[in-house]
Amino acid sequence: MSQEEDYQPSLADYIAMVKRHVLLIAATFISVSAVAIAVAVLWPPVYQSTGTIMVESQQIPTDLVQATVTSFADERIQVIRQRVMTRENLMRIIEKFKLFDDRSITFTPSEQVDKMRDLIDVQLVNANVQGQRGSATIAFKVSFEDRRPDIAQRVANELVTLFLNENVKVRTERATQTTEFLTQEANKFKSDLDKLESQIAAYKQENGAALPQNTALAMNTIQRLESDLRNSQRDYSSAEEEARSLDVELASAKVAVASAAAAAGGGTSAAGMVDANVVELQKLRQQLAQLQELYTDSYPDVRTTRRRIAALEKSIAEAAKEPQPAPVADGNLPVPPTVAAAQLVVAKIESRIASARSRMTSLRAEQGQIQAQLRAAENQMLKAPQVERGLASLVRDREAAQRKFEEIRAKQMNAQVAENLEGEQKAERFTLLEPPIAPDRPIKPNRRKMIALGLVLAAVAAAGMVMLMETLRGTVRGVGALTAIVGQRPLVIVPYIAIAAEGVRRRKLWLRAAVAAVVALALALAAVHFFYMPLDLLAFKIMLRLS
Secondary structure, X not given: OHHHHHOOOOHHHHHHHHHHOHHHHHHHHHHHHHHHHHHHHHOOOEEEEEEEEXXXXXXXXXXXXXXXXXXXXXXXXXXXXXXXXXXHHHHHHHXXXXXXXXXXXXXXXXXXXXXXXXXXXXXXXXXXXXXOOOEEEEEEEEEXXXXXXHHHHHHHHHHHHHHHHHHHHHHHHHHHHHHHHHHXXXXXXXXXXXXXXXXXXXXXXXXXXXXXXXXXXXXXXHHHHHHHHHHHHHHXXXXXXXXXXXXXXXXXXXXXXXXXXXXXOHHHHHHHHHHHHHHHHHHHHHHXXXXXHHOOOOOHHHHXXXXXXXXXXXXXXXXXXXXXXXXXXXXXXXXOXXXXXXXXXXXXXXXXXXXXXXXXXXXXXXXXXXXXXXXXXXXXXHHHHHHHHHHHHHHHHHHHHHHHHHHHHHHHHHHHXXXXXXXXXXXXXXXXXXXXXXXXXXXXXXXXXXHHHHHHHHHHHHHHHHHHHHHHHOOOOOHHHHXXXXXXXXXXXXXXXXXXXXXXXXXXXXXXXXXXXXXXXXXXXHHHHHHHOOHHHHHHHHHHHHO
């Protein structure tokens, strides 16, 4: 057995094998080659239509106008691709062009969408840009594959349109959303700024005298009020001194009236005194009415005047109860001139006293008002540091809010300009560089490679069949194989002697095989001609595809 294993067939043995199985080799090679050629020829062609979209840079320099969309082109392309290749869009395209109507029974909608995504291809075209790391996307290609070239072109054109429209939509939406957001923020900052300004205005109105810019004015006001108070006090002292002097004069005048009345006679004197008291009582009542208009009943001058009025009323009542002396024979004699003059002097003095006291009352009221104003001004001055601190805090808040508002306002204006830039398509945009066209040749299958591969497989299959037949039969052929088995070389080698009958049988076998091949080929051609495609048209298509 070891010797058999050590035996290696020679070239003559392999040639003998080929001669013995030439029919099997031919049949296997022809069959496999025919199948491979048939598959290569009849395999449905797949056409691909491609559109090229160029990524154009912003037309206006970015130093002048900055676009709101600053992401890289490849990132945006991937985002747009995901938005384009949604189930809704793909199902709409499938239904519009009836892509899978021939397989709609076995193809579920989800399988159709998955297959559609497999047939779509997006390839980025990159270029090295000076000053940037790596490569930048300058264009991209959108392709679609289908067995029908016109459908491939129409679907590719639909996809290119979706990419272009989606890019405009995405950029416009982002610019609009940016503008709306910044507008809302600007309105919020404007509202906060208005509130702070209103607070500052109310604060200034509430603490106007204590404001830092009004300090000098407050000091002048205090000085003016103090001067007015001193002047009023001086005037009050003068009026008070005048009143005291007039009281003395009044007492002297009353004494003079009494002396003159005594000199003129008792009855006349008593009547004169009653008349003087009545006049005095009327003046005091007038003075009391004036005081009550300004002060309460507890005011000292009011109380003093009331006491004087009560004393005069009592004196007049007592004088009225006293018995009157008998009148003289001529009771109609006029009052002596001396008494009348004295009473006139008394009346004038009393009028001056009332004027002085009225002046004193008004001066006292004026002093009270001045003192109240002075206290208020002093309190405002004491509050000045605290008011200044509060105002400074409000001003700082307003300035901060003003800066934020100006910043957001500037950004809002830039966003509006960028939105106009996007609306007029002056920013970075996608431009159709090469529209999809109907392809004139398929991209697959590669029929030449398939035929070449089929021929190789046919040769391998023929060799495999020969080896299989030799292995299954187990026939010992050749002197070397026999020597390896028995361990001794045979003494005589008798060659194979062919007889005439074997030659006739072999020729008949070849003839039958040739006739069967011709008949099979004729039947196959007839079936192709009648059931698939006329042979002349098929030959033309084969030549066209192979070319």
